[in-house]
Amino acid sequence: MTSPTRATAAEAPPRGLPPAAAWLLSVACGLAVANVYYSQPLLDLIAADYGIDPATIGLVGTLTQTGYALGLLLLVPLGDRVNRRTLTTAQLGLSVLALAAVALAPSAPLMLAAMAAVGVLAVVAQVVVAYAASLAAPADRGRVVGTVTSGIVVGILLARTVAGTIGDLAGWRAVYVVSAVATGAMALAVAVVLPAERHRPSAPTGQTARTARISYPRLIGSVFTLFAEEPVLRARAVLALLTFTSITVLLTPMVLPLAAPPFSLSHTQIGLFGLAGAAGALGAGRAGRQADRGRAEHTAGIGLLAMLAAWIPAALLPRSVWWLVLAMVVIDYGLQSVHVVNQHLLYQVRPEAQSRLTAGYMLLYSAGCAAGAIGSTVVYEHWGWTAVCLLGAATSLAALLYWLARKQN
Numbered sequence: 001m002t003s004p005t006r007a008t009a010a011e012a013p014p015r016g017l018p019p020a021a022a023w024l025l026s027v028a029c030g031l032a033v034a035n036v037y038y039s040q041p042l043l044d045l046i047a048a049d050y051g052i053d054p055a056t057i058g059l060v061g062t063l064t065q066t067g068y069a070l071g072l073l074l075l076v077p078l079g080d081r082v083n084r085r086t087l088t089t090a091q092l093g094l095s096v097l098a099l100a101a102v103a104l105a106p107s108a109p110l111m112l113a114a115m116a117a118v119g120v121l122a123v124v125a126q127v128v129v130a131y132a133a134s135l136a137a138p139a140d141r142g143r144v145v146g147t148v149t150s151g152i153v154v155g156i157l158l159a160r161t162v163a164g165t166i167g168d169l170a171g172w173r174a175v176y177v178v179s180a181v182a183t184g185a186m187a188l189a190v191a192v193v194l195p196a197e198r199h200r201p202s203a204p205t206g207q208t209a210r211t212a213r214i215s216y217p218r219l220i221g222s223v224f225t226l227f228a229e230e231p232v233l234r235a236r237a238v239l240a241l242l243t244f245t246s247i248t249v250l251l252t253p254m255v256l257p258l259a260a261p262p263f264s265l266s267h268t269q270i271g272l273f274g275l276a277g278a279a280g281a282l283g284a285g286r287a288g289r290q291a292d293r294g295r296a297e298h299t300a301g302i303g304l305l306a307m308l309a310a311w312i313p314a315a316l317l318p319r320s321v322w323w324l325v326l327a328m329v330v331i332d333y334g335l336q337s338v339h340v341v342n343q344h345l346l347y348q349v350r351p352e353a354q355s356r357l358t359a360g361y362m363l364l365y366s367a368g369c370a371a372g373a374i375g376s377t378v379v380y381e382h383w384g385w386t387a388v389c390l391l392g393a394a395t396s397l398a399a400l401l402y403w404l405a406r407k408q409n
Helices: 004-011 019-037 040-050 059-074 076-080 084-104 108-121 124-135 138-170 172-193 205-213 216-229 231-251 255-259 267-271 273-279 282-292 296-309 311-315 321-346 351-383 385-408
Strands: none
Touching (some): 019 059, 019 084, 019 108, 019 124, 019 138, 019 172, 040 059, 040 108, 040 138, 040 172, 059 076, 059 108, 059 216, 059 351, 076 084, 076 216, 076 351, 084 108, 084 124, 124 138, 124 351, 138 172, 138 273, 138 282, 138 321, 216 231, 216 351, 231 296, 231 321, 231 351, 231 385, 255 267, 267 273, 273 321, 282 321, 296 321, 296 385, 311 321, 311 385, 321 351, 351 385
8 A cells, every 4th residue: 555655745746847947948949940940041042052943942931831730730749648758859859860851852852851851840849838837836837838938939030040140151051950960969958857747737647547548549639629628728729820920920021121122131131130039039938927926818918919019110111120120029029928828828727638738729820820921921012011010910909809808708
C-alpha cells in the first residue's frame, strides 16, 4: 500500500518553471518559427540559383505555410498523448535534417519538398508553448506563456532581417546552414536542461489515461470536436482569426510603398522594420503578468484598442516612414496582449487537451494570416495604401466589437 507521504509527493503540483528555462524555451520557439519566414527576403536569390521563373518562386512561401498548417493539425495534438520534452526534442532534431536538406538541395523540386518539411516541423513552437504551460506553476502560468510567446514574435519579426543580412554576406544557403546549427544546439539544450513532464497539470487521472489510449485518428478528430464542446476555444479562435488578419494586412503589402518612390528603400532597409515590431513583443510579458493577476479580459481589451489605434499612424506613411514604425510597435504590442491572454484562458479549460486546444486555436490564426495576406495584396493593387489601412482598421474594429459583445453576454 502506498504511504500517504509518498502519494502526496506524487500528486504535488509542479514547482514551476525557472525564468532561465522559460527564456530557453522562448529562444527555441523563435528559432523554430523563424524557419518559416527566412525565405521571404531570399526569393530572388533562390530563383536565380535554380533558374526559376519569378512568378513560380512564390511556391516556396506557399509550400512552407501549407506545411505549417498541416503540422498544426497532424503534429501539435500529439503533445496530449506523448511526453512533450521528447516530442520537442524529436521535432527539433528532424528540423535540423530538413534545414540541411534545403541548404544542400541540388534541384528545385528537392528544395521545395524540403521547404514543406521545414514548415511542418516548425510547429514545434506551439508544442513548446503547451510544454511551458504544463511545467509552470498555476499562479505563474500567464508570465511563462507570455515569455515563451515573445520568442515566437521576435522570431517572426527578425527572421527577414537575419535572412537578408546573411544572404547578402554568404548566400541564401548559408541562412539554412546557420539555422540548422542553431536548431541542433537548441535540441541538445532542451534534452539536457529541461525536465520531463511528470503529469498533466490539474488533469483528472481518468481523462489523462483516456487521452493516452486514444487512437491517432481520433486524437486528430478531437481537435474539431473541441470546437463544439468548448465555448472558450470558439471565442478565442475567432479573436485570433480577426487579430492576425489585421496585422497581416499591415505586414504583407508594406514592402510595396516602402520600395517605391519617394522612399525607395532597399530590401535590407525594409527588413529593419522588423526591429520596430519586435519592440512590441514587450506586450507579451506584460499581458502574461496581468492575466496571472486576474485581469485577462481587461488586458485583452487594451490590446484590441491598441490594434485599432495603430491604423491612424499607419495611414500617415506617405508623410514619413516613422509613422509606420510607430504603427508597427503599437499594433504588435496589442496583438501580443490579446494572443497571450487567449492562450492563458485556453490552458485553464481542459488541461489534458492543451495541445489540441492550441492546434485548433492556431488553425484559425493561420487562416487569418492567409486571409490578411490575400486581401491586403488585392486591395493595394486596386486602391492603394489608404484602402489597405481602411481594411486593417475595419478588421481591428470587428475584433473589438466581437470582444465587447462576448463580454456583455
